[in-house]
Amino acid sequence: MGLTAKQMQDGLDALAREDEVLARELARVGYPEPRIRPRGYKTLLRTIVGQQVSVAAASSMWNKLEAELGEDFTPACLLKRDFDTLRACGLSRQKQGYARSLCELVEAGELDFDALPADDEQAIEELTRIKGIGRWSAEIYLLFAEGRPDIWPAGDLAVQEGVKRLLDMDERPKEKEAREIGSRWSPHRGAMAIFTWHYYANPAL
16 A cells, blocks of 8 residues: 555655755645555556546546456456457557556566565566556556655656745756655655645645
């Protein structure tokens, strides 16, 4: 599971004690809500399904997939379906390739979501073996599904924009700069990432 409300609050409070700007803005906009996803292959499969489509379209595809495979479907269930069956669920050829890559790794025992490396970079490397899963998707999984406290998805545009607003920067930092900036918030970068989304989305700012 992801970071709990208490874990986020403790992490942000620890950072705010050393950062006057964060302390001020945290008092102004409050703490973010937890972002929690289930651990396991289905969370990454939903990421694949949702790539480059609207939330509504992704939800429709997922519902069709569950109707075809059953709510508790296993990777083997998906692998047994042919192209046309999965296409009828809305999965393009590319999405099917990514989904099969994920399910094949799990079925072969090469990817165990209950035993990912404790080292964050090694875990990211393990997850990006899946076709269609890049660093950002791996980081989001580790933050939302495993609650790893020092994950910093610097390639996320909302994180970058939140950092820009928080630090009153002239331009939104690109990934490399955002990653460098984020180093100051270690070992609580996960809580800070969720705060930047919260800060970016705040209508009062």
